[in-house]
Amino acid sequence: MIKYNNILVVIDPAVDEQASLHRALDIARLGQGVKLTLFLAIYDFSYEITSILSAEERDEMRSGVVNYRQEWLQAMAEPYLTQGFDIVVKVVWHSRPFEQILQEVEAGHHDLVVKGAHHYNLLQTFIFTPTDWHLIRRCHCPVLLVKEHEWPMHGQVLAALNFSDEPVQQALNEKIVREAQQVAQLLKSELHLVNAFPCPTINIALEVPGFTPEIYNDAIRQHHINQMAEYAARYHVPDDHTHIREGLPEDVLPELALELDAELVVLGSVGRTGWSAALIGNTAEQVADEMSCDLIVIKPDADEAE
Template sequence: MEKYHQILAIIDPTTEDQKALKRAIELAKQTQATITAFLSIYDFSYEMTTMLSNDEREAMRNSLINDRIQWLNELINVLPHDNIAIDTKVIWHNRPFEPIIEEVLNNGYDIVIKGTHQHDKLKSVIFTPTDWHILRKCPCPVLLVKDHLWPMNGNIVAALNVGSAEAEHQSLNVKITEEAINLSKLIKANVHLVNSFPGTPVNIAIEIPEFNANEYNESMLSHHIEAMDEHAQQFAISKEHTHVEEGLPEDIIVRLADELDAELVILGTIGRTGLSAALIGNTAEHLIDNLNCDVLALKPDGYVSPLAN
């Protein structure tokens, strides 16, 4: 099922190379989607000019917005986009993530696509607070784009949590797998399912001398393999494309994505507050920082953004 009909591509005002917009066009070619190129701008000095009246400040803001719209249209005109409809929207706002999420809530986009920043000296990617706010609070799928190409017959890695009996995790596993299969058809890729599980908790091994760590690990491994096989069979995914390993998700998923030269990793973010918000912060942060490919983050069904009225 082709489900991406409305794409929100976030424009980076600091560069001419709009990775998110290019990826949006790539996707839209397969789905006949419409794209909105969205830019949020703000200049604090304009708000501080006490010499000007409110009307004059408003006029200055509008002038800057119009400049950016013109710049954006020129950018779009030089990109080959094969008659794909691309609208532009420039908003004045001092917290860039808020108007992005409000735009999604008000207009029902199917996916938000945003580029990541390359740190020239460290050769690694820098995630801004805006990226993390969007990942946590955006109700629709968020695709964070790096520089990795999407070749034909490439690999998509779907990161699952098949060992959990929690309904929220189970339904998220289904959602992630369905999304992976859907995208694999659009971009002609192979789907790999990966699941990691923690090894023996050190404190148990120390506190209970008769505790058999090997036996525990073996039983955990077989439990997860069984759960993975059952899940994969529902979607007719072959056993060779399933991977179950002991370790931290941020280590296992990154290594597997590297080995497969994956173009995309799909993961779930449980975007609640408290402990699970901290967990998505830490696991997703380490994971996404270390991946050399695009990341698609999905929310559980029924997720409500804290910015929803």
């Protein structure tokens, strides 16, 4: 029913409970023939700068650490292997984990990345871009960021739409709804569509007969209502499962997810890069940081993003 058959599970050696593994197992239980790859990228700078050891000795020490973690991951997988799950483990030595994750996605043809979500404070995000954010911006397969919220059957799944006129965003909306539909069917959950729009406030008096800011704002709202009605009709979503909210997505989506006790929100990311990403950020990243439930982030198809 769902296309998640080859899942890359990012393991965090710094935590005891591997939320990403538990969520990937949830998905595997609901499907058939699902393969899980437990992936860990490790690095210790001290092994690179020591002058006491020769290059060969440093290589041996790195290999020893990788082998130790390989055995650790294998032991973690063993109970599930005996239950019939298809699991392989992979450990690499690399100083930039997100690069190795992206390379593994391409090389292994994975159709989903599952990773425990981290919360980063403002100073941390200014100094460096977290791994989560790199994946949101650059990973071409869906990225599932796992929070503490459970996945009960017959729950709520939200598909967050952006009614921009850009063709790439319109195509992404279609992809978001299809993805959310598949997950909702898998979980036997109800699908909701949500759109958040910041309505501009016009303070400049325009010399246009009959123009008022209220009329302009009403026209903006009606445009979003009409767009939502089109998507709801196309995908057979009942009216009481559609939500138009005025405000910023990073405020609206977490609030609505909490109201509905949603287990999952699906949204898209066109992914800013460079200075615009560093100074402005991306909506998906801000939403991910505020959300209390799981989040699936998807990007446009490669040919549409160009």
